[in-house]
Amino acid sequence: MAAAETAGLAPVMAFALVGALGVGSQWLAWRLRMPSIVLMLLAGLLFGPVLGILDPAGQFGDMLGPMIAIAVAIILFEGGLTLNFHTLRDAATGVKRLVVLGAPLGWFASALTLHYVAGLSWAASAVFGGIMIVTGPTVIAPLLRQAKLQKRPAALLQWEAIVNDPVGALAAVLAFQVVIVLETASSAGAAAQDLTIGISVATLLGIAGGWGIARAFRLAYVPEYMKVPVLFVVLLSVFALSDSVLHESGLLAVTIMGIWVANARLPSYTELRRFKEHATVLLVSGVFILLAASMSWTALGSLDVTALLFVLAVILIARPLPVLAALSFSDVPWRERLLVAFTGPRGVVLVAVAGLFGERLVEIGIADADRIAPLAFALVAATVVLHGFTLTPMARLLGLTASSTTGVIILGGSRWSVALAEALQKMGLQVIIADPNHAHLRGARDAGIDTFFGDILSKAAEERINLVAFEKLICATDNDAYNTLVATDLAPEFGRDNVFQVKRVREASSRHALPATLGGRVIGGGKTYFEANALISQGWEFRVTGLSEEFTLDQWREKHPEAIIIAELGKGGTLRLLETGMDPKKTEDVELLSLMPAKPKRRES
Template sequence: MEESIAAGGLDPISAFALVGAIGVGAQWLAWRLRMPAIVLMLVAGILIGPVSGIFDPDRDIGPLYEPMISLAVAVILFEGGLTLSLNTLRDAAEGVKRLVFIGAPLGWLLSALALHYAAGLGWESSAVLGGIMIVTGPTVIAPLLRTSRLARRPAALLQWEAIVNDPLGALAAIAAFEVIVVLRTATDWGGAFFELATGGLVAVVLGAVGGYGLSWALRRAKVPEYMKVPVLFVVILAVFAASDAVLHESGLLAVTIMGIVLANANLPSYEEMRRFKEHATILLVSGVFILLAASVDFTALGQLNWRAAVFVAAVVLLARPLTVYGALASTKLPWKERTLIAFTAPRGVVLVAVAGLFGERLMALGIDDAVLIGPLAFVLVAVTVIIHGFTLAPVARALGLTAAETPGVLIVGGSRLTVALAEALKENKVPVLLTDPNRTSLRAAREAGIPTFFGDILSEAAEHRVEILNYRTALAATNNDAYNTLVATDLAPEFGREFVYQTAREKAEHVRHALPASLGGRPFGDKSTYNMLNQRMWQGWEFRVTGLTDEFTLTRYRDQRPEAVIMAQITKDGQFQFVTDDEELRVPAGASVVALIPPAELEKIDAPRKGGGQGEPTGGGPGPTSTAKPAAALPK
């Protein structure tokens, strides 16, 4: 170890620790800065690699480098296959199907043409990299959509295109690569075709057998709960290795097929696999990208010339728009949405990882220009991520394709309490959606003009019909504590646990009967239960939104309304946030507080206005404090 450090290198353990810390750290920092993680990982990998020389994968990891990349890419492609539900695709919009069935082959062709004529690559390298370029980066699209706040339809088209084309792009690249391998190693065309057909058939069979076998074992409870994820991981590696032994790199096809089979098996254990793929993808994507960025050879980048710039311009300005306009021709999609989709195609980690792997494999076959595949992939990813990361939101606003400017509140459960809260928020221009699986519970909300969704918020219908990107905060407030806990737990990964709330649970007679404290969301309001809060509503309590000024401060507000329960605050720019205690209250002048106020204090507030007096200042300009009175027709 001392000799390695003295020579300027790291021992393998230190190298692995550094890759993990830098990769996950870059992901976390990107989340804090609300920017694409791939940009920070790219910069971090290059800084610790070719710039500073702190880490060199070939030097510090040695022979483990290539097998690690291969296995990591295999797991990433399995995760891509695991997202491809045929039922979901069948129910998807016509535009998604066209972008997949027409756009993917057309994009492969146009990308290969751009690589050959603009970048100057041979047809073999162009065919492989062109196939990978079908992928538009699902790990990049998701955070971009969240920060840019697109309208539902273009956001759904971009997201589903990225998810579905993720495995298809890998399959296209694998198919092109296998054809090249067989043609270059076989002695005759008949032998080449037989070897390719045999290897492809074995890969498909192994992937299908692995997927069906694992789904059978999980469905029949042949694997205990605590071993499901380890068994899944081992089966992935076994299928990959077995297929690869028959035909080189066919293991990538096998694990992708296996993921697709499991995605469509309707397993009760799918949630465990979903968590596995989320956690594994974050770790492996981070690790693979740091390794690839650290191994970038500046001499290889130096081989790029003006043709690289022409290639990127051809992809962004010609290949992608022609693909989208061609795929969506004769559809009813408005031209603005087609234009936005046509000029939005950020590439991501999968492109770089798979391109780097196949670039090395093609070079090993004696294809000299394959040395440019890795650098071209890096350049394309960097340029598209930066361009779309900084221009998607402004372009969408210019085209009028953004969702609500102010992040809203999703309220689960229709009741006297939630309808009154929703009315108060709506009056103050905070977007709100009220959902309930009971249509009768939504009657009062519909009569009040509040947007509603009839159905279970956890259902597949809600996934397709509810514009989740429009809402930053969720509140579960039904009369069922267990359901509230389930909803809050399920929505936490989507919204972030700090933005998911629920009404306090009823106290169980015995601690062992209580729901685990680790489940559910944050407490709502003053930690009152659903029944306590609704009882207040029947007693005449009302929600009021009051603006604060330099004169009418929070302290004065508290003095005048000592019994009021402050539930939330609205900032000057309309940002909404629930509060659970006074420590969270930081309400400057110009902001507003949302409070539940008892009848006695309401009389004092309304008395001056009834008598023709001035009333309290509201901080939001002249006029009375906004109010939301529950209607008598509201159900209990």
């Protein structure tokens, strides 16, 4: 209570501040297009050791440890949910090598670096080295979207991060179990017995929890509205039961449970994925703020030259060598090997798990384990900032960028779509037209536009279209229901503000009106598919016009009163598709893409 009074915040207010700082940092990072973890680090340190407003140990007391432990358990369960063995079997050889060979080699190299460079004991090095396998899928995704890498190197980095997320946590959990049993057991025999029992119970509970959830959901024993609450309660129960048998074995149990559920092929997996995404945003930000605010000036002061050498050794040796060794004698080109080897940003999971295990190791007598959290913060901050600024230029230097401009996917191969794609290409943008009808793509192929024949929602589309290289989606087929389905399904992938569709034919009818949660934003001046293509048949065309101080938007409107504005392109190549009725944000130094009647041909004298 005294600590809380000193800090000046009641526990409830402190809890609210943690949430506001975490989510606020992630939102601000999205607005500024920078890694959220950097802002969360700064926010936690500012309100914690710098200003002294947040004192997690004093304000939450004995509940701080269980709060972080449960949050980490849910984060690891989310990591397990991403590990689908079917997807892994379909992955490229390079991805399998990075997981099967790269992860153990990375663990070994990280442990050696921690021991010989950072000076940690073998116990602390083994546990922290396992955590360092994780490269952070929440950090990799925005970096890949920003860099616009080619499909294969992007897939290598993305899938390595996704798969190694639970693998690294699992390695750390196993190493921690070995250390804690060896430190607390009275003999080697007792240590082996306790470890065997703990891991066996954790494995059985994880499998039982996953199997029970899958069976209950598949046989409709649980109604839809209760599936997420039931999943959450079972997750906490599995964690608590396993933890009561062997300390921290609950983390292993929930990771296994997540892997089981991910491979159960449940029809409700979409709802479970949404739960894990929402839970991850909240818990990851909360845990990171709490851990950053808990840092003391003593811990921060330990980040000396040794810590700098450790970070450099990880970036230049412990990360590249295992990756290059794992990818050697494979079909992965050497340029892609270099890019993957020198790209390994760590994320929030590493800090969260490292902070938790560091405290637990200190409690059982591993004194130098108190340096794990500061080293984790240093490694995450350095790698995120470094790769955030170097990934794009390195990819360009190696010739591995798919495109340096905004990409647009157009669904439907009509004359309107082809004309729009040609105009976008003239503006220097990357465009691809997809259509499930092969005959509809003839015009696009004749115009030299990239095409995809098939369903945009199919697995074949995921394999052939590098979605990371595209930021906008325009659904413009002659099937309004299909346009709405695709726009709704891919909205989380692109962002709802970047998904558009032509106006539905029966949109004005109350019998056919859809809620705002379905479909994309209307583009094309409120014209339906048939009306838009009729304009093209009547001779309308897409034109690009530059606006400036001498030729303003008002002057352009006076000259072209019938024109329909489709998009605006800023100086930096930033494309903004305009919903029907919207005006450009800027009226100078932009290029307008519009649909207007064709210029009348001059008569020959």
